[in-house]
Amino acid sequence: MNTPNLTPLVAGLPATVPFVGPEELQRNRGAPFAARLGANENVFGPSPRAIAALQAENARIWQYGDAGSHDLRNALAAELGCGIGNIVVGEGIDGLLGYLVRMLVAPGDAVVTSAGAYPTFNYHVAGYGGRLETVPYRDDAEDLVALIARAAEVGARLIYFANPDNPMGSYLPGVEVAAALQALPEGALLILDEAYLEFAPDDAAVPLPLDDPRLIRMRTFSKAYGMAGARVGYAIGAPGLIAAFDRVRNHFGMNRAAQAGALAALADRDWLARTKAKVAASRDEIGRIAAENGLKALPSATNFVTVDCGGDGNLARRVVAELGDRGVFIRMPFVAPQDRCVRISCGTEADMALLASTLPAALTAARAAAARAG
Ligand SMILES: Cc1ncc(COP(=O)(O)O)c(C=O)c1O
Known part of the structure; x- marks a missing residue:
């Protein structure tokens, strides 16, 4: 077979991508996410x-x-x-x-x-x-x-x-x-x-x-x-x-x-102003949901909120997985000690309602799995 030679530089690169996209994650889980809160997209959409x-x-x-x-x-x-x-x-x-x-x-x-x-x-x-x-x-x-x-x-x-x-x-x-x-x-x-x-x-x-x-x-x-x-x-x-x-x-x-x-x-300056107001309201709502679950939301100057899960990277990874299983796509930081957190993008009222209703069980399951793993 005639396989083209990669340059030594490219041949030496890891076969990884910076992010696995939500579409691929959905294909892997065999179902769409109900709330797409992991890529810091703006769910309120363009003007x-x-x-x-x-x-x-x-x-x-x-x-x-x-x-x-x-x-x-x-x-x-x-x-x-x-x-x-x-x-x-x-x-x-x-x-x-x-x-x-x-x-x-x-x-x-x-x-x-x-x-x-x-x-x-x-x-x-x-x-x-x-x-x-x-x-x-x-x-x-x-x-x-x-x-x-x-x-x-x-x-x-x-x-x-x-x-x-x-x-x-x-x-x-x-x-x-x-x-x-x-x-x-x-x-x-x-x-x-x-x-x-x-x-x-x-x-x-x-x-x-x-x-x-x-x-x-x-x-x-x-x-x-x-x-x-x-x-x-x-x-x-x-x-x-x-x-x-x-x-x-x-x-x-x-x-x-x-x-x-x-x-x-x-x-369209009006649309931008309205988007910023909706994002600010959603940031507050994520903070409220976090607090309701005994978690600490970090201050955010963005359209996402990073939430401290109160454990280590293992626990946070399980929270991401458990929420994903419940149809809520979120991500998390990669490196310790920041990987004790999860990162939740701002969303619609329906997204926030789903987050609020799924987070308690996701947290319980994540904590139980982390405890089992020792
Ligand atoms: C810090 C930062 N820079 C750049 C980007 C990507 O921006 P763009 O969509 O313009 O490539 C992102 C997207 O999440 C980001 O978080």
Whole structure:
């Protein structure tokens, strides 16, 4: 048989993906989930104006999208008060992270992130042969000062920091991010993953110019705008760095219906405000359900709530499994001691009602199984 030779780099990669998606989990369990609260999607969905724009553009789906995403970048630039040259649009933050790593990380280069932080970034670093250096969480939050100090120690040129953070839901006020950047080593770049920024208190925004060459901000239409399946994200940064994306990106990678949908979503401020209110109410409800079951919900600046199950990773894994068996899809942090928690995305009232009715039995079963396992 003629088997193509993988490059040594690819041959050496583990055959894993950052996340097993809910569809695959449903296929494995042989039934759909009744509540989809594990992927931090926005169950409240996109603006009706975005849906109409997506549908209208479908008739022209025989055409490639605008490779420059000009109209969307223009609207984002107007919204943000920067130039169009400060913005690149890509296939979600995940896609943009891949391009950025390809642009900046050569095989063997050190890259710094937090142990247990958003894993898709790590996946890209491994894929380009980078060397991951990790720093532990501190008080259930990413420790930016320590991340920057580690970068200086190991000569890393790239640092990943999500603000607010997934999986813990915490955030660092923007003034503290700006202060920490004073110690950034010369030539290093901070990736500020702001996927959840719209849900955070106003002081999460970093009070630095959008073209500050020390950082690149990444934002998305997947979360607050409810368009995860459309795959639209954008990065904001210094024009030279943003222009360099053109050297590596998939120029026709953007779906034209998704481009039109994102443009319409951006214009619908009322829908965004209503979504934020619904997310805030659901966060409170998750906190209430947690408390009702004797569990502690951690403060959240996102559209999910991380709940301390009061045991170790084994117990939390069983809670995830028991809720899954009862039709409620949730996830959990990967690394101890944060893996004592489960992570529950905000949902509809029906989702919350199902969570409230299934959690007590799921907890009892998880505790019993953990006790049996010793
Ligand atoms: C911190 C963080 N960054 C990025 C993403 C993915 O964003 P996108 O859908 O734009 O690729 C997620 C999704 O869960 C996330 O939690």
